[in-house]
Amino acid sequence: MSIKHFLQFNDLTRDEIEHIFARAKWIKSQFKNYQQYWPLTDRTLVMIFEKASTRTRLSFEAGMQQLGGSAIYLNTRDSQLGRGEPVEDAAQVISRMSDLVMIRTFEQSIIERFAQNSRVPVINGLTNEYHPCQILADIFTFIEHRGSIQGKTVAWIGDSNNVCNTWLQAAEVLDFNVHVSTPPGYEVEPERANLYGTDHFESFADPMEAARGADLVTTDVWTSMGFEAENEERRKDFADWQVDADMMKVAKADALFMHCLPAHRGEEVSADVIDGSHSVVWDEAENRLHTQKALMEYLLLGKVA
Ligand code: CP
Numbered sequence: 001m002s003i004k005h006f007l008q009f010n011d012l013t014r015d016e017i018e019h020i021f022a023r024a025k026w027i028k029s030q031f032k033n034y035q036q037y038w039p040l041t042d043r044t045l046v047m048i049f050e051k052a053s054t055r056t057r058l059s060f061e062a063g064m065q066q067l068g069g070s071a072i073y074l075n076t077r078d079s080q081l082g083r084g085e086p087v088e089d090a091a092q093v094i095s096r097m098s099d100l101v102m103i104r105t106f107e108q109s110i111i112e113r114f115a116q117n118s119r120v121p122v123i124n125g126l127t128n129e130y131h132p133c134q135i136l137a138d139i140f141t142f143i144e145h146r147g148s149i150q151g152k153t154v155a156w157i158g159d160s161n162n163v164c165n166t167w168l169q170a171a172e173v174l175d176f177n178v179h180v181s182t183p184p185g186y187e188v189e190p191e192r193a194n195l196y197g198t199d200h201f202e203s204f205a206d207p208m209e210a211a212r213g214a215d216l217v218t219t220d221v222w223t224s225m226g227f228e229a230e231n232e233e234r235r236k237d238f239a240d241w242q243v244d245a246d247m248m249k250v251a252k253a254d255a256l257f258m259h260c261l262p263a264h265r266g267e268e269v270s271a272d273v274i275d276g277s278h279s280v281v282w283d284e285a286e287n288r289l290h291t292q293k294a295l296m297e298y299l300l301l302g303k304v305a
């Protein structure tokens with residue numbers, strides 16, 4: 001049997017995503033009712049971080065423990081990964097001592113090379129190109145608040161980064177629309193736009209037009225990890241791409257606001273929006289835990305009834 005990895009959102013089919021959402025709902029309710037559920041007893045997750053994290057580390061480590069297994073944290077500073085050991089060699093060794101691997105790294109090609117040499121499933125915990133676990137949690141959160149996302153419109157305001165790319169992939173898999181507005185020079189790469197087709201993706205020069213009539217407005221930091229040298233330039237370039245109360249007014253009256261966090265109030269989002277009535281950012285962060293537990297269950301055990 002071939003190993004199933006989750007390196008990009010479209011590694012899973014719509015049917016598989018729907019199964020994971022159903023399991024996440026059940027796993028969440030068990031957790032909220034203090035019911036033990038230990039299907040992964042004696043299973044070990046290795047988490048490799050080449051970039052900082054609060055939510056991803058916590059949700060994977062707590063999630064694995066809550067499912068009865070254990071989690072080991074590795075970073076580049078304290079392991080041989082930072083001293084030039086080839087990714088292929090690291091994958092061989094790490095996957096002989098564990099059941100599941102989660103990686104947060106730079107280029108997507110690193111995680112792909114790791115997966116090609118891994119004996120166990122590999123999960124993308126964020127790369128420069130994608131953040132599939134985030135969008136799993138975000139769409140689960142949307143469904144909890146508003147029902148099916150099919151046919152709905154998500155407005156992405158800001159940088160065409162890893163989170164934006166993953167929204168575009170998810171739109172193809174789950175059949176909804178994404179309106180993207182970025183400052184000039186930060187547009188979705190043309191080859192990526194072509195990859196996702198134009199059926200579910202529309203680009204807007206004016207962020208207010210992207211947000212108009214949207215069911216969900218979402219954004220992310222102006223400067224992602226690894227791009228810190230561009231920080232000052234980006235602050236100037238992105239100044240008009242802030243999600244504020246005026247922008248939320250042109251979206252649907254019951255539109256949700258999401259942000260993967262961490263957020264910078266006064267930059268990509270105003271404080272009154274992220275702390276206001278449209279915002280579901282805390283549910284979104286919590287749902288990283290429940291959806292990733294369902295994902296780990298699926299990758300290790302297949303479809304559990
Ligand atoms: N949203 C997200 O992935 O958060 P962390 O960087 O804290 O893991």
Ligand code: NVA
Pocket residue numbers: 126161162163220221223224225260261262
């Ligand atoms: N786009 C951000 C997401 C952080 C969770 C980054 O890559 O830094």
